[in-house]
Amino acid sequence: MRAMRYVLVGLFFVAGCGGDGSEPTPSQVPVVTPPPPVPVSVLVALDFSGTFGGGGTATGSFTYDKTALLLATDVRGLAPNVTYPLTSWTFTVTGGAILPSSTFMNGAPGHSAEFCVGACVFSAPPVIELSFLNDAGLLLHLTFDLLDPTPFANPPADLSAWGGMQQSLYRIPCPVCVPVAIFNDCTLTAPPPK
Numbered sequence: 001m002r003a004m005r006y007v008l009v010g011l012f013f014v015a016g017c018g019g020d021g022s023e024p025t026p027s028q029v030p031v032v033t034p035p036p037p038v039p040v041s042v043l044v045a046l047d048f049s050g051t052f053g054g055g056g057t058a059t060g061s062f063t064y065d066k067t068a069l070l071l072a073t074d075v076r077g078l079a080p081n082v083t084y085p086l087t088s089w090t091f092t093v094t095g096g097a098i099l100p101s102s103t104f105m106n107g108a109p110g111h112s113a114e115f116c117v118g119a120c121v122f123s124a125p126p127v128i129e130l131s132f133l134n135d136a137g138l139l140l141h142l143t144f145d146l147l148d149p150t151p152f153a154n155p156p157a158d159l160s161a162w163g164g165m166q167q168s169l170y171r172i173p174c175p176v177c178v179p180v181a182i183f184n185d186c187t188l189t190a191p192p193p194k
Helices: 002-018
Strands: 043-051 056-065 081-084 088-094 102-105 113-118 125-133 138-146 162-165 168-169 181-190
Touching: 043 162, 138 181, 162 181
Parallel strands: none
Antiparallel strands: 043 056, 043 181, 056 088, 081 113, 088 102, 113 125, 125 138, 138 162, 138 168, 168 181
């Protein structure tokens, strides 16, 4: 009886290990492909403050992911340019004598933003352009020199890729286009790390 137990165990072991007893070929070995790496968001937050004719001021902040993929290319028939998403924005404009005061913020009904890099304005060298439209039909248009050496790969990596202010406006959108207030100056800063 003891010999019979060993024979049964031995038969089970041989039958369960290789099927027909042959070694698996490379085509039978399953290939496991690892999942693609999950991109890590790296947020860039910047604060803006500026003044324009008639005693107007604008202050606010915006945030974007510097690892974001582009949304579109060659917008408005201008080339080359790309647009990237903003993750958040909020601006308060005190209109002064020219235009009414207003706010611009993400998540509010009727508010939108465009973050364009490259040839975003007619007859201009490459720029960084932020355009905000609100539910009151007002446009906040902020334009900066582009210092980013690789603007079409990812959004600007940090504040150092943003140059000085170009012609920036607060106005009623075209085709009406007026009244318009032109910014006299501005500061763009990175808030201190938390």
